[in-house]
Amino acid sequence: MTRLAFIGGGNMARSLIGGLLKTGVAPATLSVAEPLAEARQSLGRDFGIACYAENRLAVAEAEVILLAVKPQVMPAIHADLRDILQRNRPLLISIAAGVRLDQLERWFGTTLPIVRCMPNTPALIGAGATGLCANSRVSPAQKAQAQHILDAAGITRWIDDEALMDTVTALSGSGPAYFFALVEALEAAAVAQGLPRGTARALAAQTCLGAGRMLVDGGEDPAVLRQRVTSPHGTTQAALESFSADGLPHIVARAVAAATRRGAELAAELDRLP
Ligand SMILES: NC(=O)C1=CN([C@@H]2O[C@H](COP(=O)(O)OP(=O)(O)OC[C@H]3O[C@@H](n4cnc5c(N)ncnc54)[C@H](OP(=O)(O)O)[C@@H]3O)[C@@H](O)[C@H]2O)C=CC1
Ligand SMILES: O=C(O)[C@@H]1CCC=N1
Known part of the structure; x- marks a missing residue:
């Protein structure tokens, strides 16, 4: 070995x-x-x-x-x-x-x-x-x-x-933290509406796990999986329209670009060492 x-x-x-x-x-x-x-x-x-x-x-x-x-x-x-x-x-x-x-x-x-x-x-x-x-x-x-x-x-x-x-670092290296941050935000939103914290945490975390397993095990396009959750004029559509109005893809692209840039900066800082 x-x-x-x-x-x-x-x-x-x-x-x-x-x-x-x-x-x-x-x-x-x-x-x-x-x-x-x-x-x-x-x-x-x-x-x-x-x-x-x-x-x-x-x-x-x-x-x-x-x-x-x-x-x-x-x-x-x-x-x-x-x-x-x-x-x-x-x-x-x-x-x-x-x-x-x-x-x-x-x-x-x-x-x-x-x-x-x-x-x-x-x-x-x-x-x-x-x-x-x-x-x-x-x-x-x-x-x-x-x-x-x-x-x-x-x-x-x-x-x-x-x-x-550096793109890989910004995607999957740092990526777990993005999903943890999303779970934190979901939990906080549900608690603000009155759900007990423990219940909110359990439901948010299991939803993250379930969505991840469906993506990995089924291998289906995330857009198809998303559409299956989204009933016409239902609750998901309302949430996704809100994400879209607030520029979610743009927010994510900027965050990934910031992480990618930081990777290159880390290397440049090392190049400047005596
Ligand atoms: N955390 C993550 O999610 C990921 C991190 N990485 C990369 O992995 C690397 C480690 O990150 P991470 O594990 O989070 O960092 P940590 O600080 O947790 O681990 C680094 C370890 O190295 C030890 N160390 C410091 N100086 C020396 C030395 N001279 N000789 C031997 N060991 C030393 C530190 O000890 P002490 O605490 O005493 O200083 C510490 O235990 C980083 O380069 C990071 O970019 C890559 C992918 C994901
Ligand atoms: O935040 C960092 O710099 C390290 C690299 C990827 C995840 N953690």
């Missing part, structure tokens, strides 16, 4: 580790480097994997290293890893928003095989969605290896044009 080391044991590492273990990956094949003692303890307790305070210890045996730190931390970790990466030549996978393949090559080594990908937090329950792209050093076998790791967390799609990875 592939030995996989995570650098950074935060939200996303937890989601991916949880997803991998649910598919039967052996805990002994995983390791994680995490500076915070409390986080190391909880990762060890929850997942039974080896946790290290030092990056170089976590990656010593790894065939694949998954970088799960904030974009701003990336340049700082290369000093810990560069030598061992040059020696062992593992496959490097980065999940950092915005960070480009050429930046990763500059920090970690221009001849290393590197995959840039963008998963999302539903990976924790095996319902993640990941876009991936690879540099020219990644062999077909390593591509399959990276895909296998991310497939454990949900669906995967290869993105040929790296420039579109």
Whole structure:
């Protein structure tokens, strides 16, 4: 089994580790480097994997290293890893928003095989969605290896044009938060009309789940599913006309554009570092 080391044991590492273990990956094949003692303890307790305070210890045996730190931390970790990466030549996978393949090559080594990908937090329950792209050093076998790791967390799609990875980030990387925000807003609207909060939360969340399952399991066009809910001159039509009058598609397009722009800005900020 592939030995996989995570650098950074935060939200996303937890989601991916949880997803991998649910598919039967052996805990002994995983390791994680995490500076915070409390986080190391909880990762060890929850997942039974080896946790290290030092990056170089976590990656010593790894065939694949998954970088799960904030974009701003990336340049700082290369000093810990560069030598061992040059020696062992593992496959490097980065999940950092915005960070480009050429930046990763500059920090970690221009001849290393590197995959840039963008998963999302539903990976924790095996319902993640990941876009991936690879540099020219990644062999077909390593591509399959990276895909296998991310497939454990949900669906995967290869993105040929790296420039579109910021769009993927804005769509599915950040996307779970958009749906949570919509559920929060639905709950607040129903509570404002007098529904008990617990009931409003349960009904809103289950509606989100039900709609998601219909989209994924049935594979039907969302527009067709929407039309089926919308009786002529009924309640849904009234709500959708209100969305339309308030410019919902425009609001969403602006939000996705803002997230996409932010991805590019994160990379530009790293380019400006000395
Ligand atoms: N959250 C999400 O939904 C998604 C996030 N991403 C990407 O994943 C990456 C991680 O995000 P997320 O998990 O949310 O962030 P977190 O802050 O939760 O996790 C990052 C972890 O890295 C640790 N860390 C900090 N410095 C170092 C270091 N020098 N060496 C090793 N570990 C270190 C942090 O420890 P400490 O807390 O002590 O600083 C923290 O536990 C980001 O690049 C983000 O863009 C991608 C897809 C979705
Ligand atoms: O908000 C962020 O920057 C990260 C990347 C995608 C989801 N969370």
